[in-house]
Amino acid sequence: MRSRIASCTCGQLRIEVKGEPQGVGVCHCFACQSRTGSVFAALASFRPPYTVYGRATEYLRKGDQGASYTFRFCPVCGSTVFHNEVGYEDRSVAVAVGCFSDPGFPPPEVSVYDCRRHGWVDLPQATVRYDKDPD
Ligand SMILES: [Zn+2]
Numbered sequence: 001m002r003s004r005i006a007s008c009t010c011g012q013l014r015i016e017v018k019g020e021p022q023g024v025g026v027c028h029c030f031a032c033q034s035r036t037g038s039v040f041a042a043l044a045s046f047r048p049p050y051t052v053y054g055r056a057t058e059y060l061r062k063g064d065q066g067a068s069y070t071f072r073f074c075p076v077c078g079s080t081v082f083h084n085e086v087g088y089e090d091r092s093v094a095v096a097v098g099c100f101s102d103p104g105f106p107p108p109e110v111s112v113y114d115c116r117r118h119g120w121v122d123l124p125q126a127t128v129r130y131d132k133d134p135d
Protein backbone atom coordinates (compact mmCIF):
# COMPACT_ATOMS: atom_id res chain seq x y z
CA MET A 1 0.00 0.00 0.00
CA ARG A 2 1.22 3.47 -0.85
CA SER A 3 2.45 5.48 2.10
CA ARG A 4 2.95 9.22 2.38
CA ILE A 5 4.69 11.35 4.99
CA ALA A 6 3.50 14.81 5.96
CA SER A 7 6.04 16.95 7.77
CA CYS A 8 6.12 20.28 9.58
CA THR A 9 8.48 22.95 8.25
CA CYS A 10 11.41 22.00 10.52
CA GLY A 11 10.90 18.22 10.18
CA GLN A 12 10.48 17.58 13.90
CA LEU A 13 6.81 16.49 13.64
CA ARG A 14 5.78 14.03 10.95
CA ILE A 15 2.90 11.69 10.28
CA GLU A 16 2.98 8.67 7.98
CA VAL A 17 -0.33 7.64 6.44
CA LYS A 18 -1.17 4.68 4.23
CA GLY A 19 -3.39 4.23 1.19
CA GLU A 20 -5.27 6.89 -0.72
CA PRO A 21 -7.11 9.70 1.13
CA GLN A 22 -10.74 9.07 2.09
CA GLY A 23 -11.42 12.62 1.04
CA VAL A 24 -9.70 15.91 0.20
CA GLY A 25 -11.24 19.26 0.98
CA VAL A 26 -10.61 22.92 1.53
CA CYS A 27 -12.12 24.95 4.35
CA HIS A 28 -12.45 28.72 4.25
CA CYS A 29 -13.75 29.24 7.80
CA PHE A 30 -12.09 31.97 9.83
CA ALA A 31 -10.75 29.44 12.35
CA CYS A 32 -8.90 27.62 9.57
CA GLN A 33 -7.71 30.92 8.13
CA SER A 34 -6.22 32.06 11.43
CA ARG A 35 -4.92 28.58 12.29
CA THR A 36 -2.97 28.26 9.06
CA GLY A 37 -2.20 31.93 8.49
CA SER A 38 -3.39 31.33 4.94
CA VAL A 39 -6.78 32.19 3.43
CA PHE A 40 -8.02 28.59 3.47
CA ALA A 41 -7.01 25.19 4.80
CA ALA A 42 -6.46 22.17 2.55
CA LEU A 43 -7.01 18.87 4.33
CA ALA A 44 -6.92 15.19 3.42
CA SER A 45 -8.44 12.53 5.63
CA PHE A 46 -6.90 9.12 5.98
CA ARG A 47 -7.96 5.93 7.70
CA PRO A 48 -5.84 4.59 10.56
CA PRO A 49 -3.41 3.07 11.17
CA TYR A 50 -0.97 5.96 10.93
CA THR A 51 2.33 6.67 12.64
CA VAL A 52 3.37 9.92 14.30
CA TYR A 53 7.03 10.86 14.73
CA GLY A 54 8.14 13.69 16.99
CA ARG A 55 6.40 15.85 19.58
CA ALA A 56 3.16 17.73 19.07
CA THR A 57 1.43 20.48 20.99
CA GLU A 58 -2.33 20.04 21.12
CA TYR A 59 -5.02 22.63 20.71
CA LEU A 60 -8.66 21.72 21.26
CA ARG A 61 -11.21 23.67 19.24
CA LYS A 62 -14.99 23.37 19.21
CA GLY A 63 -16.60 23.54 15.77
CA ASP A 64 -19.82 25.40 15.00
CA GLN A 65 -21.86 22.18 15.07
CA GLY A 66 -20.63 21.16 18.53
CA ALA A 67 -17.93 18.72 17.44
CA SER A 68 -14.48 19.15 18.98
CA TYR A 69 -11.20 18.79 17.18
CA THR A 70 -7.73 18.24 18.53
CA PHE A 71 -5.19 20.07 16.37
CA ARG A 72 -1.58 19.01 16.64
CA PHE A 73 1.20 21.34 15.74
CA CYS A 74 4.95 21.37 15.97
CA PRO A 75 6.13 23.14 19.16
CA VAL A 76 9.32 24.19 17.37
CA CYS A 77 8.19 25.68 14.05
CA GLY A 78 4.42 25.97 14.58
CA SER A 79 3.09 24.08 11.55
CA THR A 80 -0.32 22.52 12.15
CA VAL A 81 0.27 19.09 10.69
CA PHE A 82 -2.85 17.05 11.53
CA HIS A 83 -6.00 16.87 13.61
CA ASN A 84 -8.62 14.44 14.83
CA GLU A 85 -12.27 14.84 15.66
CA VAL A 86 -12.62 14.03 19.35
CA GLY A 87 -14.27 10.63 19.74
CA TYR A 88 -13.45 9.55 16.16
CA GLU A 89 -9.70 9.10 16.49
CA ASP A 90 -10.04 5.45 15.43
CA ARG A 91 -11.89 6.39 12.19
CA SER A 92 -9.80 9.04 10.52
CA VAL A 93 -7.09 11.64 10.78
CA ALA A 94 -7.09 14.92 8.84
CA VAL A 95 -3.69 15.92 7.51
CA ALA A 96 -2.70 19.35 6.15
CA VAL A 97 -2.18 18.83 2.41
CA GLY A 98 0.66 21.38 2.29
CA CYS A 99 2.69 19.28 4.73
CA PHE A 100 3.08 16.59 2.06
CA SER A 101 5.11 19.01 -0.12
CA ASP A 102 3.60 17.29 -3.16
CA PRO A 103 2.11 19.51 -5.90
CA GLY A 104 0.75 16.30 -7.50
CA PHE A 105 -1.45 15.54 -4.48
CA PRO A 106 -5.12 14.86 -5.42
CA PRO A 107 -7.20 18.06 -5.70
CA PRO A 108 -10.06 18.91 -3.32
CA GLU A 109 -13.48 17.38 -3.94
CA VAL A 110 -15.27 19.63 -1.49
CA SER A 111 -15.12 23.24 -0.39
CA VAL A 112 -16.49 24.01 3.07
CA TYR A 113 -17.50 27.44 4.38
CA ASP A 114 -17.57 28.73 0.85
CA CYS A 115 -19.37 31.82 2.23
CA ARG A 116 -16.02 32.93 3.66
CA ARG A 117 -13.93 32.18 0.59
CA HIS A 118 -11.78 35.10 -0.52
CA GLY A 119 -13.09 36.36 -3.84
CA TRP A 120 -9.87 35.69 -5.72
CA VAL A 121 -9.64 32.01 -4.67
CA ASP A 122 -10.69 29.94 -7.67
CA LEU A 123 -11.49 26.24 -7.25
CA PRO A 124 -11.62 23.36 -9.74
CA GLN A 125 -15.01 23.32 -11.51
CA ALA A 126 -15.93 19.90 -10.11
CA THR A 127 -15.47 20.96 -6.47
CA VAL A 128 -18.69 20.53 -4.47
CA ARG A 129 -19.28 23.72 -2.49
CA TYR A 130 -21.00 24.03 0.85
CA ASP A 131 -21.93 27.41 2.21
CA LYS A 132 -21.07 26.20 5.73
CA ASP A 133 -20.13 22.83 7.22
CA PRO A 134 -22.40 20.10 5.76
CA ASP A 135 -22.14 17.94 8.92
ZN1 LIG B 1 8.50 21.78 13.11
Ligand SMILES: [Zn+2]
Pocket residue numbers: 027028029030031032033041113
Ligand atom coordinates in the same frame (compact mmCIF):
# COMPACT_ATOMS: atom_id res chain seq x y z
ZN1 LIG C 1 -12.38 25.44 8.77
